[in-house]
Amino acid sequence: HFKDGDKDVELVYMSPLFEEALNRTDLSEEQKAAIKQHVATYGSCQDIPDLPEHIRHTFVVSSDITAEEHVRMQAAIQAFVDNSISKTVNFPEGTLQDDVAKAYMLAWELGCKGLTVYVTGSRQEVVLETKATKSKKTGEMEPSTNGTGTAKGYTNGAGGHEQAADDLTFTKRPRPHLLQGSTYRKDTPLGTAYITVNSDEEGEPFEVFVNIGKAGSDVSAVSEAIGRLISLVLRMPSALPPTERLRWIMDEMAGIGGGRSLGFGANRVRSLPDGVAQVIAEHLSELPPHREAIAGEQLALPLAERPIGDLCPECGEAAFLNIEGCRKCYVCGYSEC
Numbered sequence: 001h002f003k004d005g006d007k008d009v010e011l012v013y014m015s016p017l018f019e020e021a022l023n024r025t026d027l028s029e030e031q032k033a034a035i036k037q038h039v040a041t042y043g044s045c046q047d048i049p050d051l052p053e054h055i056r057h058t059f060v061v062s063s064d065i066t067a068e069e070h071v072r073m074q075a076a077i078q079a080f081v082d083n084s085i086s087k088t089v090n091f092p093e094g095t096l097q098d099d100v101a102k103a104y105m106l107a108w109e110l111g112c113k114g115l116t117v118y119v120t121g122s123r124q125e126v127v128l129e130t131k132a133t134k135s136k137k138t139g140e141m142e143p144s145t146n147g148t149g150t151a152k153g154y155t156n157g158a159g160g161h162e163q164a165a166d167d168l169t170f171t172k173r174p175r176p177h178l179l180q181g182s183t184y185r186k187d188t189p190l191g192t193a194y195i196t197v198n199s200d201e202e203g204e205p206f207e208v209f210v211n212i213g214k215a216g217s218d219v220s221a222v223s224e225a226i227g228r229l230i231s232l233v234l235r236m237p238s239a240l241p242p243t244e245r246l247r248w249i250m251d252e253m254a255g256i257g258g259g260r261s262l263g264f265g266a267n268r269v270r271s272l273p274d275g276v277a278q279v280i281a282e283h284l285s286e287l288p289p290h291r292e293a294i295a296g297e298q299l300a301l302p303l304a305e306r307p308i309g310d311l312c313p314e315c316g317e318a319a320f321l322n323i324e325g326c327r328k329c330y331v332c333g334y335s336e337c
Contacts, residue, residue, distance in 0.1 A: 019036070021055050044064055046064050067089050067091055071112065078112050086115060089115060093121040100119075173236075179199065184197075184282065187269065189262045190223075190271075193272065194210075194211045195209070196211075197283045207234060208227045213310070217311075218311040219310060233245055250284070253280075254277035315329060
């Protein structure tokens with residue numbers, strides 16, 4: 001996995017040298033395909049009995065090496081380097097604190113100046129992961145070993161190798177390089193929001209961005225979360241078309257009330273989610289961004305200027321301002337000073 005802006009990109013990789021070595025063996029094409037599938041699923045080739053021994057000894061991955069071997073490998077280089085160096089010591093899932101402590105003590109005894117450890121499954125997002133660890137995070141059961149040394153999901157019988165069925169994984173649609181969309185300006189009780197709705201090449205809504213408040217504020221974080229959740233719903237696989245999904249989202253968010261509202265008549269905005277729902281309705285109906293008053297219900301009255309602050313930790317209003325060097329809420333009076 002790697003980050004491209006705010007997107008999580010997944011790349012499937014297998015060592016070309018391993019494939020080259022596998023192709024030089026006298027194994028059948030079905031056997032080679034089964035071995036590749038096993039390696040892609042579990043990340044190691046050590047427990048495949050029919051793989052030639054010289055290949056297994058050559059292609060050793062970090063999970064095949066013990067913690068002590070990891071530490072001694074680092075110590076062998078550290079002895080000739082004045083600065084602190086570090087490599088990751090990979091621990092299997094279920095490792096105890098005592099095991100990690102022993103690795104640190106060994107590193108100190110061997111003269112290492114620093115150490116990095118990683119326990120499999122301890123983080124939600126990792127740079128490298130196998131299909132097996134990924135399926136565990138999604139709650140799927142992993143096939144167990146048969147106790148005979150045969151690889152997980154890999155059987156060896158008279159009929160040759162039988163490849164386990166690949167787990168069906170449902171992931172969100174990748175974002176294209178270029179998308180077309182519209183950005184709407186919407187006044188809400190929390191401030192002026194800029195809401196962007198982008199569509200794919202088929203004209204279906206693909207993602208939504210909600211930008212309001214200063215960067216780093218709670219208001220900005222909440223608005224970004226709303227946009228991300230809407231985008232996730234639009235990009236996940238579903239029998240429901242994205243346009244219909246966006247309409248359902250609009251229905252759920254419309255009318256949500258907050259501590260105060262803004263505007264009158266048809267232009268009344270009860271909260272930030274209600275304002276987002278109104279923009280979605282405008283986008284779905286293909287109305288121009290500056291629509292006219294509806295049946296005279298809109299009153300062309302100037303709105304009173306009211307400072308928009310961060311969310312108050314006491315009352316929850318967007319009225320937490322930095323006034324005279326002290327952060328205060330002008331609604332409930334809460335102060336950090």
